[in-house]
Amino acid sequence: MRARLILWGIAALLLIALPPLAAALGQPYYVDLVRRILILAIAAISLNLILGYGGLVSFGHAAYAVGILGFYGIANGWIHLLVAIGASALVAAAIGAVSIRASGIYFIMITLAFTQMLYYLGISLDVYGGDDGMRLKSRSQFAGLVDLRDPVAFYYVALGVMLLFVFLTYRIVNSRFGMALRAAKSNEARSRAIGFPPYPYRLAAFIIAGAMCGVAGALYANHTGYITPGLMAWHQSGEMMFMVILGGMASTAGPVLGTFALLLVEEVLKGWTEHWQVILGPLLVLSVVFFRRGLAGIFFKPDA
Numbered sequence: 001m002r003a004r005l006i007l008w009g010i011a012a013l014l015l016i017a018l019p020p021l022a023a024a025l026g027q028p029y030y031v032d033l034v035r036r037i038l039i040l041a042i043a044a045i046s047l048n049l050i051l052g053y054g055g056l057v058s059f060g061h062a063a064y065a066v067g068i069l070g071f072y073g074i075a076n077g078w079i080h081l082l083v084a085i086g087a088s089a090l091v092a093a094a095i096g097a098v099s100i101r102a103s104g105i106y107f108i109m110i111t112l113a114f115t116q117m118l119y120y121l122g123i124s125l126d127v128y129g130g131d132d133g134m135r136l137k138s139r140s141q142f143a144g145l146v147d148l149r150d151p152v153a154f155y156y157v158a159l160g161v162m163l164l165f166v167f168l169t170y171r172i173v174n175s176r177f178g179m180a181l182r183a184a185k186s187n188e189a190r191s192r193a194i195g196f197p198p199y200p201y202r203l204a205a206f207i208i209a210g211a212m213c214g215v216a217g218a219l220y221a222n223h224t225g226y227i228t229p230g231l232m233a234w235h236q237s238g239e240m241m242f243m244v245i246l247g248g249m250a251s252t253a254g255p256v257l258g259t260f261a262l263l264l265v266e267e268v269l270k271g272w273t274e275h276w277q278v279i280l281g282p283l284l285v286l287s288v289v290f291f292r293r294g295l296a297g298i299f300f301k302p303d304a
Helices: 002-025 029-051 065-071 077-099 104-124 151-173 176-186 188-193 198-224 234-247 254-272 276-290
Strands: none
Touching (some): 029 151, 029 234, 176 198, 234 276, 254 276
């Protein structure tokens, strides 16, 4: 436990020191790059809650709330955040109530079908740009508390939210609720026999993960300043799923490590060649073969 806290402390200090270091080196680009990684790590953390601990796979994570509210002139960041969380939780509840009753490939196909429905719904809404997407009119405003137009302030917001969600996930999975969730993943029949029916626990985890991903969606909309239906396509969530697998499922550190590893390697390879995907594919296959517990298995226990 002590070694785990030391590693987390070192990682947090390095991330805190990044903006002043980037400013000293005259490289503000790295602040934007790592901020994007932090936001996607939040989404991966939410996916890990249902994929790593609940034994579920979901392809449906995205948030459109910030852009639509901004389209109607609502710039209050607290309203953006509440609507993004609420809408994502409601969508997760609706999808989860149906899909969690299935398992295995059937569960995957049901969630994929729902995701594609949302994707085509986004394309069909011409008032919000349709397939071309929509530009965010203004970033979320938090009444002087923080200015998201300041890239450094926004960076620290993303860092703070990511660390908070890592802590919350750790507390959730080590609570009685988390133990019941993990028990259902390990042996569903035995869990049901001792009085813990898996369905309500999995549905609750699905909703919590949806709400967490709503926060990531709100931050991502502010980061890019542009929203497109592609955020609701299956390949977007498929990429996040690989971040979780690469970093290590059933580990609170896994999604963070996987997101940083995948996106930083992508960035390096893009600087070398335009055919970077040809190199990235085999590297990812090798990482899965040689790191069965993911990158987090090198430093942490599976439930760390």
